[in-house]
Amino acid sequence: MAICALPPSTVRLLGSSATIATPHDLVKELLENAIDAEATTVDISVSADALERLSVRDNGHGIAVRDLESLGRRAHTSKLRTFDELPARAGKTLGFRGEALACASSLSSVTVTTRAAGEPVATRLRLRPAVAGGGVQDSRPVSAPVGTTVQATQLFVNMPARRQNLLKERHRSLSSIKELLEGYAMARPHLRLSLRISDGGVRPWSYSPRPVPSVKEATLQIFGTNLAANCVHLTLVDEAREDGSRPQQPTGYLMDAFLPAPRCDVDAVRGKGCFISVDQRPVSASRGLPKKIARSFKSHFYGHLTRAESGNRPQASLFMQLDIRCPPGSYDANVSPMKDELLFVDESKLLECFEGLCRKLYGGEAASVATLTSPTAAGPPETRPRGARPSSM
Ligand SMILES: Nc1ncnc2c1ncn2[C@@H]1O[C@H](COP(=O)(O)OP(=O)(O)OP(=O)(O)O)[C@@H](O)[C@H]1O
Ligand SMILES: [Mg+2]
Structure with missing residues (x-):
């Protein structure tokens, strides 16, 4: 033809x-x-x-x-x-x-x-x-x-x-x-x-959001109190983002996460889904950076469990929520027909930031990679990571 x-x-x-x-x-x-x-x-x-x-x-x-x-x-x-x-x-x-x-x-x-x-x-x-x-x-x-x-x-x-x-x-x-x-x-x-x-x-x-909307509240309404009570809210602010000289045009990253707390009830956080978004755009966790983030999270979480509990559980998928705020120009959104896949200019820096957050939460790391905060409203004090300070957000 x-x-x-x-x-x-x-x-x-x-x-x-x-x-x-x-x-x-x-x-x-x-x-x-x-x-x-x-x-x-x-x-x-x-x-x-x-x-x-x-x-x-x-x-x-x-x-x-x-x-x-x-x-x-x-x-x-x-x-x-x-x-x-x-x-x-x-x-x-x-x-x-x-x-x-x-x-x-x-x-x-x-x-x-x-x-x-x-x-x-x-x-x-x-x-x-x-x-x-x-x-x-x-x-x-x-x-x-x-x-x-x-x-x-x-x-x-x-x-x-x-x-x-x-x-x-x-x-x-x-x-x-x-x-x-x-x-x-x-x-x-x-x-x-x-x-x-x-x-x-x-x-x-x-x-239906409450007057002060939060991921914790959304988790609670959608998945129930047991899951929400077993997670902790963390914010990681990249140093560049904390530079107050350009408040309208942030240059660094911010990670806002609601993750299973250390020593949580593992059954409560299993199989509830992996929710990753970038600038509040939900992205697929089966490709690219979100896939690497999900894998890294799982390995940090189960790594910590092995040390803390030495349990022999199969590594089932776990609940996680993460929103990454990025400076303008740091990714390409025109990658797939569904617009749920992104290509990042500096993927390794983001992965590093997330791993820093996991190490702080599950690894007991004392050195500060960036600013890590855990608002008291997001979880009971015993679920706060060591070295974290209350959030101003
Ligand atoms: N619910 C809505 N409220 C207000 N404006 C709307 C709404 N839906 C569509 N529009 C208008 O119609 C235009 C075309 O919508 P359409 O979804 O086809 O394209 P788009 O949103 O601009 O891009 P994309 O194809 O990536 O979704 C939008 O740019 C917007 O101006
Ligand atoms: Mg549209």
Whole structure:
């Protein structure tokens, strides 16, 4: 067969189904749009098969009327102007490609209801499929509060094999959406999140932050008091970050962790998940630096157990939560379609910082690698690492 150009509609469909391959991927994109719009509450509703209907409602800043015609058009975004901006913007915005809504409208029928602050009414519009160029198919004014609701129906209707497979895996789809929300609650404990599965007899899920949100509170609500009581909160501040001369533009790293305490009940911290985020962007722990961090954590924890308890336990996966705050320009976020993989300029320094934190917590190290703090509110005093001082955070 000779080499020929594919029709643009085929190119779009092929690209869209690679970016959004499952209902989970679509919820992730819509949730990230809500977070980028500064929403504090995001409510997700999904049909029992996760394919018939899916909607994400937020109380973010909404979309201005002048921008509506740009919705669902490929490579149309309000979050980035040039590629050069990406390193500095990656820590401030979850999305940057201007592709997600266009992909969604290639794979499903998408309705957006939105109202920006200062506008008297909301607009409800149907997106023209991205294969036909995107933009608005039809619209009408409706009554709705400031914020945005995106509803997608008939997911993957134009891809029968994928739809059939997803129908068979609907329970997996629903549980992966719930896990996604748990990951965002751990990375952003100030967000109010809820998931409702309509007509499935499945119990709704929700997370509501307390007036002073914390990872400990999120852990407690999501996984129960036993896990939260067996973990300790630590903050490691890289010396460069403590340089107060450039408060708007930090140069060093900060690690904020909620980890199993030394001498904790190991059964309470087993198999509850590994939550690593960078600038509050949840990242996959199965690749790159997060994978190395997870491995290092496990070896420090079990190493300490062996010494302290000389138990013969199999090294099961353990709960850990870590958020790394990075200075602008310290990583590339444009690595994978899911935007959950990052490439760091100085990966070894970050790994070193994390290992310093583990040594302090589990190794009884006295020398200071950087500033290590353990807020009293985060755990009982006996779980504080030796040499730690109360946090000012
Ligand atoms: N919930 C929302 N609230 C406010 N604005 C939104 C919302 N969803 C989408 N938008 C607007 O629509 C634009 C396109 O969204 P889309 O998700 O397609 O791209 P993006 O978020 O810019 O980048 P990415 O493809 O990486 O997600 C966004 O840049 C934003 O301006
Ligand atoms: Mg987006």
